[in-house]
Amino acid sequence: MNTVLITGATGFLGGAVAVNLLKKSDHYRLLLLVRANSQAAGLERIKENLLKFGVEAGQLNRLTHENILIGDLAEPERFIDDARLTKVTHVLNCAAVASFGANPLIWKVNVEGTFAFASRMARVKGLKRFVHVGTAMSCAPEANSLVVESELNTLREQHVVEYTWSKATVERMMSEMLPNLPLVIARPSIVVGHSDCGCAPSPSIFWVFRMVLTLGKFMCELNDRIDVVPVDYCADALELLLTAPNVEKTIIHISAGENSSVTFAEIDQAMAQASGHVAVAETYQKVNYRELAASRSSFSSLFGPCNERILLRAMNLYGHFSKLNVVFSNEKLLELGMPPSSKFTDYLHHCVASTRNATIAELMEVDFK
Incomplete structure (x- = not known):
C-alpha cells in the first residue's frame, strides 16, 4: 500500500x-x-x-x-x-x-x-x-x-x-x-x-469578485478573461x-x-442571477488605482466596517492580476487524461449562497492573514 x-x-x-x-x-x-x-x-x-x-x-x-x-x-x-x-x-x-x-x-x-x-x-x-x-x-x-x-x-x-x-x-x-x-x-x-460546497471550505479570492461588482468599477475590462x-x-x-x-x-x-476560462462580463451576469442584484455591465467603468483610492470614503457604506488601508492594498494587488487577461494552457493536463474543468460561472451560485451573510471585510481575512 x-x-x-x-x-x-x-x-x-x-x-x-x-x-x-x-x-x-x-x-x-x-x-x-x-x-x-x-x-x-x-x-x-x-x-x-x-x-x-x-x-x-x-x-x-x-x-x-x-x-x-x-x-x-x-x-x-x-x-x-x-x-x-x-x-x-x-x-x-x-x-x-x-x-x-x-x-x-x-x-x-x-x-x-x-x-x-x-x-x-x-x-x-x-x-x-x-x-x-x-x-x-x-x-x-x-x-x-x-x-x-x-x-x-x-x-x-x-x-x-x-x-x-x-x-x-x-x-x-x-x-x-x-x-x-x-x-x-x-x-x-x-x-x-x-463546485458543490461553494465557499464553505474557504472564501479565498471569491470576495474579490464581489468587491469589484459592488464597486461597479475596477482596473480590468469586462471582456478580459480570467x-x-x-x-x-x-x-x-x-x-x-x-x-x-x-x-x-x-x-x-x-x-x-x-x-x-470566463470573462468578467460572464461573471457579472452569473453573480447577478445568483444574488438577485442587477448586473453592472451597463454602468461599469474601467479605472486606474488612483481613481479607486479616491473613492475610499464610500468603502464603509459599500462594504460595511473595514480597514481602508488593507482594502486599498487588496485593490492594487488584485487589480494588477485582473488586468493581465491571461489564460493558462491546460494541454499537458488534458493529455494525461484529466477532463476539462467546469467553468467558474457553472458553480458560482454555490459560492454566492455560502457567503451571503458575510461581509467582504470578513471574507478577505483569509488572504491577508
Missing part, C-alpha cells in the same frame, strides 16, 4: 486532496503534517477542516492519531527525523504561507522550510513521487497571452508580491539542487470555491499527478484553459 504524506491538509487545497484520498483508504495510507501541540489536537484540526468539505463522519473516523505527523515547515528540524518518513512513497506538498500580505513567514516557510523538507524526502529510498504545489503566477506571465508552462527563470522585479516570488524561487532550488527528488511541479491557476478552477477539480488533478506515468521533472498547469 502506498503511503502518502500531505502537507497543508488543514488548508484549502490540501484539505480537498485529503478528502479524496480518505475516501480511497483501501489504496492509500495517509500521513498528515499538522501544526499542533499533540497528535490529538492535530487530529481535531484535520477533522474540523475536512468537515467543511461535507465529509461523512464515518469517513472521518478512519483517521487516527497514527495518521498525524506533528510539525511545521517553519521549523522542519522538529519533524524531519520522524521514522515514519522513511516509509513514505508519495508526497503532496500543499503547505505554504499563501498570503498576499507582508507576512514575515513567507520566505521562512515557502522557501527555507520547504527546501529543507524536500531535501529530507530526497533521501527516502522508496519515494516514488514528490508533487509540489506552486502557482501559475510564479512564471510572471505576460499580459493578454495564452501561457504555457515555462522554465524557472523569473526575476524578483517581475513579481508583484513576495508570495509568487517565493514559489518561483523554491521551484528553481528543488529542480537544480535536488536531482534525486522525483519532483513534479503543479501550478494551479486561480482556485476559487468548490482562469479560475474549483478546489475539487484541482484536488482531482493533484491526485492524478501523484501516480501518473512519465511526468517527473515536469511543470504542469492545473487550469481552466481556453475553453473553460
